[in-house]
Amino acid sequence: MSEVMTILRREFLERVRSKSFVLGTFLFPVFMGAMWIIPATMGQGGGTRKIVIVDQAPAGVGTIVEQVLTHPQPAADGKKDDEAFTYVVERQARPLAEVRAGLIRRIQAKELDGWLYLPPDVVGTSKAEYRARNVAQFRVLGDLSRATSRAVQAARLQASGIAPAQVAALVKPVELGTARITSKGEEGGTAQSAFWLSYIAGLLTYMMILLYGMNVLRSVLEEKTNKIAEVLVSSIKASHLMLGKILGVGSVALLQVAVWAAITATISSRSGMLTKRFGLPADAFSTVHVPLGTLLATLAFFVLGFFLYAAVYAALGAAVNSEQEAQQFQILVMLPLIVPIAFIIRIVTDPLGKIATVLGLIPFTAPVTMAMRLASAPVPPVQIFASLAGMVVTVLAVAWVAGKIYRVGILSTGKKPSLAELGRWLRMA
């Protein structure tokens, strides 16, 4: 086994010593941090909208709309909502036809964002109109629709004889607070932080497996095209060579993940200081508390997933003669890795649903899928163990086949093999 160590050591040191590794390891967190901090410091979404209410509605409706828009209720949990808009409202009582041209001019001159038309029969028809420069801001549309609905509902309640004082209490909307429940009871964390954690865990697993899988491919190709393979194979068994290579590249990936984990841990332990320095809301770093077992399971899926794809990439590297040739096949290898990314929203928002469960049990899609599921929901342990067991079996089977292709492939030259030839290699090796 000492020869496996020699191969492992070379693969590890050559990569870790390279500038690209050092840059990648330290620039990536900086990049991620920037993605987090820059939008947070840039006015935190939201903004101010200036709106004219063309109020032809019965007395009182326009007033309530204005009031709801300009004096929003504070959130139920007392947190500041980063995405909220503030509204400056101006009311017009003249008919729309008279003021329309003037309003359009003001919108064109950017003095105004839009107008809300409350027709005389709004209480009966429940129809109002909004015209603006930008009608794709769903948050604004939601705010307007909610405010108008409340005003109209209030008008209707009053018409049916309920005292104005009671109306406000009757139409008070419900604020939905969210928190995540794990198998150990409530662990806190908002829906949003669980979403992001799950999202990042999936993307990171995908990225690392792809990146380091290609690393294995490139390393195999280097030895093949530079004819180093012959000397190596005369000193060491091909299967040991492949094992050492995959373990070596894999330890680089783990080292990188460990460095990132350490950086993340350091940052979250000083989140108070950082939020103050960057002027972020106090809960900017609040994340879901992830139990150790889940972390270990995620790590196991990552390691097995890497082995699985690394073995496939090693065989691919041995079968082709150049990176150009490899590119034609890479998409086939990547495809099962991409599937969970294509379903990322489905899996992240419904981690215990059908799609997430099925993709989590298929060995080739499991690593990325399970990384997302484990981060956001209490996945049943039966599923975790079943998926891990399936992966172990698959890794062994794939490594066995890949090892055979690898053994013949690294010494072969000339045109790339057809599928029939690959079959022959399998029987031969």
Added chain:
Amino acid sequence: MNDALTLDGVSKRYSGHTAVDDLSLAVPRGTIYGILGPNGAGKSTTLRMVMNILARDSGRISLLGADPAADRTVLRRVGFLPEERGVYRKMKVTDVIVFFAELKGVDRRTARANAGQWLERMGLGDWKQARVEMLSKGMQQKVQFIATVIHDPELLILDEPQTGLDPVNQEVLRDTMLNARDQGKTVIFSTHNMEQAEQLCEHVCIIAQGRKVLDGRLRDVRRENMGNRWYVEFDGASEQAERLMRDTSRFGAAQPHGDGWRVDLAPGADPRALMQALAGLDVPVTRFGREQKSLHEIFIDRVGNAGTPQRRPEVAHV
């Protein structure tokens, strides 16, 4: 058990093509042994089977007393330089050499020290920490050669070691091979260049189209393939002498060669008849002697021009 390597009826077939056909040979320890033949004769295939890079289809191989296919550890005592060269381009020179030494079981510290010495000896002392890709092709070949010998192997197997080397480095390589032999090591190398082999080898094996043409001690090979060729040189010009030489009907073909003539007598013809005829000439003969054939000529005699390669296998089979 005095042989470093023996092959006994070794064959390697590819679909519709036999690369090595029933080859037997024995390499005595402590000698320089040349495997000669034109391109595509099966030299590399033979050496690859010896190194267990290719699996043989039939026959027996004994390498330093063991079958390399059954006992890989014996390969640690061998240094192998493949025909097609290459080392890790991004690695540092010393690291490459130490890596290959470690694969052969040399401990890292020893390997590092030895690598330094070898690099100095080969004139690469200033490049120890350089990346391989910064080196010229010739220097890279030297690095690979050092990587081949760094674990101090008992047996060196070099496949076409001279290709790509300039004359100065060919000289360095020659010295290293002779040096290894003087230290009691065995050197096997393949070449298609018969002249180089003549200068270096004590034993040769000539193969063509996968089959052995001849093998043995170079001296014996030469003697056995002596032919009936004689060299005559006269003291000055003579019309009479020239007429005798040009008359092919009496002694066979004679050609001007250097300052004299080369006469190929018919096989079995008695050279004394020629000597008598020479004695009757009007000029004294200053040199008369039997001429040895070059390896190249022996080769051509034996295989004619049929020794040209067949198609190369496209895929190597393990």
